[in-house]
């Protein structure tokens with residue numbers, strides 16, 4: 504819930520920003536680390552809880568700053584254990600996040616925008632257009648709210664994927680600080696190897712991400728092997744066609760032996776033929792990468808169809824036989840509309856899952 508918007512929400516600040524915030528008020532720098540740990544490691548919701556901070560400073564902070572929190576308005580659990588969370592942002596907007604527990608490795612898929620401006624034809628979020636960017640606080644608060652649930656079960660969150668609602672690279676000014684908080688040893692303490700940012704292909708922003716956060720994983724939502732088809736189903740391609748996108752992938756500074764993940768949503772009769780598989784192989788063969796095949800989830804109001812099992816198997820086998828690392832993702836959370844491209848934040852019909 505939003506409250507006292509005129510006060511500085513400390514969850515919008517990375518540790519260096521918090522240091523500057525305190526120094527600007529004549530406070531010692533090391534206090535920032537203490538406060539940061541209280542917020543992210545002890546989940547403190549008020550300054551009163553920060554017992555190693557002087558009472559005077561706590562009182563002063565309470566007058567100028569606040570610590571926001573998101574609480575789920577609705578949680579829905581699918582038959583495979585996937586949980587979908589609806590968070591109200593306090594201004595009439597809402598976003599969804601998904602917890603995917605696979606063999607004890609909890610992955611959380613978070614949103615970066617309410618709605619999305621990219622307009623991919625097959626995606627429900629895109630039909631809402633962009634409503635607004637999420638703040639850094641709103642991005643990290645999705646993780647922290649879900650962490651409460653995960654910890655109650657004696658577990659931890661292991662992976663974060665920015666693949667929920669919105670195009671993360673269209674909100675880099677807030678996404679970069681949020682990731683810095685996630686991977687800070689005094690913050691959420693997640694390994695940068697376990698944070699993946701997905702993009703539909705905003706080339707200049709991919710370059711910026713590579714410069715500013717070179718250690719996180721990159722996933723590219725490819726979905727088509729010709730500019731003709733990609734122009735049609737992903738309008739971003741008209742600005743940054745395949746050649747440019749693949750160059751940016753090639754140049755992305757992934758450390759060590761890490762690979763770019765190419766997401767490929769398979770749609771029946773659209774991009775699921777062996778010809779597509781051959782082109783996909785050709786396009787990506789000189790990029791250290793792996794391919795995630797995601798069978799399309801049919802949803803109302805969208806004309807695309809799921810591929811047949813035979814088409815999925817043939818596509819998968821073609822790539823595997825040529826030594827490509829390929830995973831066909833099962834549609835986790837499909838029965839609760841939590842699967843890829845199905846998140847809509849109930850911006851229209853909130854009653855649906857409450």
Ligand code: SF4
Pocket residue numbers: 619620621622623626627628629630667668669670703724844
């Ligand atoms: S697939 Fe991603 S980038 Fe495309 S419209 Fe949906 S949320 Fe936006």
